[in-house]
Amino acid sequence: MLKETVISHAVRIVCAGGVAAALSVASQSAIAQDAQGADAQIQRVEVTGSSIKRIAAEGALPVTILTAEAIRTSGATSVTDLVKKLSSAQGATTESSSVGGSTFGFSGISVHNVGETRTLVLLNGKRLAQFGGQTLTGFAAGFDLNSIPISAIQRVELLTDGASALYGADAIAGVVNFITKHDTTEGDVSIGYSAPKNGAREKRISATKGFGNLEDDGYNVVLTFGHDERDKLGSVDRSFASTGKVQFSANGKRYQKQQFSASPIPANATDDQGQLISPYQKTNGSCPDKTFRVIEPYNDGSGLVDDYCGYDFVKDLEIYPERKRDNFMASGTFKIAGQEVYADVLLSRTKQTSRIAPVPGAIAVDAGTALHNKYLLPIGITGDSTAFYRLFDMGQRTSKDTADFASVVVGTRGVAAGWDYNASYNFSESRVKGSISGYPGAIAVNNLTSSGLLDPFVGPGKQSTAAQEAIKAATFSGYWDGGTSRLQTINLNASTEVRRLPGGAMMLGVGANINREEFSAKPSPFAQGILADPVKGTLCGGTTGLECDQRFGDAASSQPYSASRTSKGVFGELIAPVLKELELGAALRFDEFSDFGGATTAKASFKWTPAPTLLIRGSVGNGFHAPTVPQVNALQRGYGVTSDKYTCTPALQAIATRLNAQCQPGNRQYDQLAGGNRDLQPEKSKQATIGFRYEPISAITLGADLWHVQIRDSFGQLTEQLVFANPANFPKSWGVNKDVGTGTTYLAFLADNQNLGKSFATGVDIDISGRYRSGIGLFTSQLNATRMLREDVQLERNGKYYSALGNFADLGTVTFRTRGQWTNTLKTGNWANSLTVNFLSGYKDQETTVDVLDASGAVTGQEKIRMEVGFYSTLDWQTVWTPSKSWVFTAGVLNLTDKSPPFVPSTSGANRGQQFGYDDRYYDPRGRTGYLNASYKF
Incomplete structure (x- = not known):
């Protein structure tokens, strides 16, 4: 057995980082214990980023460890909320992106904004199937964090360095390993409630119980169940998100931004010059309810001007969707013939419902028809026209998405012939089903119009009784689209001591794996465009002679397909403590894929301890990221x-x-x-890190890791x-x-999918912690922050470089220069009070065309502006009362001052919902949120 020194143990625990001061509390306790008993024996463990079982403090890679106590202190009530609080994580898809987007409720994690598809997620060190709702462009081609119950987590290990040499593809940005509760007989029942104002309220309950002591009884089984549900939050319940018409001041001027749809109720129409006008406004002199007047000059020099009524669809949005989640996990370990046989089973289901404005679309209105003669001819439109209309009487468009996830792992581990080994088979599957309502077929709407029943030029509720019945009969409600992603893996890892060196034992790790990936796209017949009547399910084409219908407003036909691939990998890792103060490491891996060939990756690392209070570490390596099965095989x-x-x-x-x-x-x-691209090649990367940990006195710890990632042949469009x-x-x-x-x-x-150019990203992760014991209790302070230094991306091969670093311009996203948390905790007796500052640096918003207003509020012209979005911070408060060993009560308030998100006039961006007035990807619209949790341990 190897011994762990005082400083190395302190470095491992204190400097691993975290999102809460609870980590600092645990750190100081560990230092105090080591100071009294530095010779205590430390068991070898396997740490994320290495295949070798060894003392955690000996690693040379930057690993952040979140304990269960740190997770509780963060105030996060789910894994998706937890990762939002990590300073090194930004750029991932959030739940709110489903508002008007086809995300199926997916939530991922992206380390350093390098990409959630380049961040590998593990559960107890095992790979998991990618999301079944991923798209053919690679969006959501990661693991859906909704599938992991936060109540089952014992700790989280976040490696913020590439690890392809150990794990293979997808680990360019880093690795997140969720480690669940094992080998415990404790029981825990928890209930909780969160209450933002006027919506998004959440209720939750969880239970965990362990049975059997592995050493005494020869077995241990841990069962965990979690359930939570949240109601909707409407845009009208938040002043900063309630309308698409906003007036604001900037650059010493007064401006107006209007976010709208050109398909209102009553309808707009094209005139004989092709310009868009509002027959209602032309006739009545004003725009109807839920709309505002829009005057847009053409930018082609023709002098033409559109003058119509824009529909304020923002008022119809539910900006935070309804959600229900159920998770069950069972972990069992049995001692048989001196070895451990284990099995882990995870089952989860997430249901999410999101609603947006009623469906818009285009309706042909031919000259000479009754509609044309009644509404268009009197205002001078003599030719054929197109009406842009909103089927308001059909109700809101609703998406009901269900994501089921299942994972089964069986394996054995132990020591044989001097080798620590772990052999396993794991099967995981993500099945996603998306159902819709509030959508008709385009031909069905055209038939309603041509029959004379539907009148697009009347207001809400003004259709005839017969028309109302016909609208109801044309409304499709049911399964729309989905998919299944499946992964099967056989793994064998082993490590052993090779020889003794001056600094300790040289360790060797080896491993091999075989992966089988499968994906099936499963659009409904309506989504495929093979139905003549979507409501009745009548087929079209072929011998039927019937015309095929598609969804009204955003017609798009998908084709079902299935594809798969097999990959094999072998790797070796060597850790050599050549001196007591210096350790060197190296890893080499080769992977072969059935659809595009092989890839070799390597990594070298070092850890140097020139003084008992100082540790310096670094690494350099290369990696790769394989295209997804849909990116290669999907039909256009x-x-x-x-x-x-x-x-x-x-x-x-x-x-x-x-x-x-x-x-x-x-x-x-x-x-x-x-569509897919069979010529797509893997992305290739190079990574490097250099960092230090310094503890000048036992009460203060400083650390920083400088990292760099460069990628070529990046996937994209x-x-x-x-x-x-x-x-x-x-x-x-x-x-x-x-x-x-x-x-x-x-x-x-x-x-279409392409291998584009190169990208470069550089930054530094910083953590500082301090501890002070006074007469009133233990005070701890923890700062975690990430400072981005460089980001350059080519949008096309050999093209110019662009950057999203503090700049929302060309890449459809923002990379924040600085983000982090500063947590201060005072622990007195059985009370602990924490105050956390969450902060984000500002950025320059996307260029946006806005109306210029005069002193009276009249529009005098248009101007393109780029808003400066300022520094943003919020405060979180938490109080924990532990009256006994059995009971823990937690009360807290997120966003204590109820600070609204900063105003941004831009409306586009990658993975952005339909929300307006703020950017839903970066700011939480829930506002001040009080929460209560109670836990009983037995």
């Missing part, structure tokens, strides 16, 4: 619409003419197409902003899409 399909609106410039018109298509009328979003700005430069980025409702073929943007 409609893929929603562009995030921004565009007018038809001469260059865009030339592309449309070449493809025998039409531009979208006025200033509108364009259809988007996407040419951005719409780049392509629309120079249409002729990207002739392969265009296609066409037919609107089955109007029969018009429109120009479409093709965002």
Whole structure:
């Protein structure tokens, strides 16, 4: 057995980092114990980032460890909330992205904003199946954190350095290992309640119980169950998110930003010049309810102006969706013939419901028809027209998503012939089903119009009784789309002591694995576009002779497909303490994939302790990230619409003419197409870290790790902003899409998967902790922060570099220069009170066109501005009362001062919901949130 020194143990515990001062409390306790008994024997353990069982403090890689106490002190009530509090994590998909987006409720984690698809998530050191709702572009091709119950977690280990040489693909940015409760006989029942104002209230309950002592009884079984549910939060319940029309001041001027849809109720229509107008406004002199007037000049120099009524869809949003989660986990370990046989089973189900404004779409209104003669001819429209309408009487569009996850691991571990070994088989599966309501077929709506029943030029509730019945009969409600992702893995890892060196034992680790990945896309017949009547399920085409219908408003047809691949990997790792003060490490791995060949990765590391109070460490290595099965194999399909609106410039018109298509009328979003690419090659990376840990006195610990990641052949799609700005430069980025409702073929943007250029990211992770014992108790202070120093990304091969570092411009996202938490805790007797400061640096918002207002509030023109979004911070308070060993009561308030998110006028961005007035990807709209938790241990 190896011994752990006082400083190494202190370094491991104190400097591992954390999100709460509870970690600092545990740290000081550990230091005090070591000071009294430094010769205590320490068991070898396996630490994330190494295959070798050894003392945790001996590692040379930056690993942040969150204990169960630190998780509790953070105030997080779920794993998704927990990762938001990590200073080194940013850029991941959040639950609110499902508001108007097809995310199926996915929530991931991204280390250093390098990407959630490049951050490997493990459960007890084992890989997990990727999300079954991932898209063909690679979005959500990670693990859904909703599947892990926070009540089952014993600790979290976060490696903020690439680890492909050990784990293979997907570990470019880092590794997050969730370690669940094992080998305990304790029981725990917890209940909790969180209460923001006017919505998003949450109730939760969990229970854990262990049976059997592994040493005495030869077995141990731990069972955990968790349930939580949250209600909706409407946009109208938050002043900063309640409308799409906002007036604000900046740059010494008064501005107005209007976020709207060109499809209101009553409908807008095109006139004989193709301009968009509002028949209601032309007739009545004002816009109808839930709309405001929009005057937009064309930017093509034609002098034409759209003058219509924009629909304020923001008022209809539920900005935080309803959610229910159930998780069950069983872990069993049995001693048989001196070895351990173990099994872990995880089952989870997440149900999420999100609602947005009623469906919009286009309806053809031909000259001479009753609608044309009644509404359009009197205002001077003599030719055919298109009405842009919202089927308000059909109700809100609703998405009900269910994500089921199952994981089963069986294995054996122990010591044989001098080797610590672990052999296992694990099976995991993610199954996602998305159901919708409030959507009709485009042909069904056109038939309603041509029959004379539907009148798009009347207000809400003004349709005839027969029309109301027909609208109800045309409403589709049921399964829409989904998928299944499956992973099977056989693993064998082993480590042993090779020889003795001056600094200790040289350790060798080896391993091999075989992976089988499968993915199936399962769109419904309606999503495939193979139904003539989506409500009745009547098939189209073939011998039926019936025309195929598609979803009204955003027609897109998907094709079902299944694909799979097999990969094999072998690796070796060597740790050599060449001197008492110096340890060197090296790892080498080779992987072979059935669909694109092999990849070799390597890593070298060192740890140097020049003084008992100082540790210096570093590493260098390379990695790779394999494309997902859908990114390679998916068929081309409609893929929603562009995030921004565009007018038809001469260059865009030339592309449309070449493809025998039409531009979208006025200033509108364009259809988007996407598909897989069988020529896609893996991303390749290089990583390096250098860091130190310093403890000048026992009460203060300082640490910092400088890291660098560079990636080439990155996966991605040419951005719409780049392509629309120079249409002729990207002739392969265009296609066409037919609107089955109007029969018009429109120009479409093709965002296919490509290997693009390079990217570079550099930053430093900092942690500082202090401890002071006074007459009133133990005071601890912990600061964790990440400072980003560089981020440069190419949007096309050999193209110019762009950066999102404090800059929302070309990449559709923001990388915050600084983010972190500072937690201060005073522990007195059986009371502990904590105050945490959460902070984010500011950034420059995306360029946005806004209206300029005069002193009276009248619009005098338009201007493009870039807002400076300021530094943002919130305070969290928590009180923990432990009256006995059995009871723990926790009360706290998140965002104590009820600080609103900063205003941002921009509206586009990657993985962004439909919310307006703030950026839902970075700021929590719940506001001040009080919570209570009670736990009984037995």
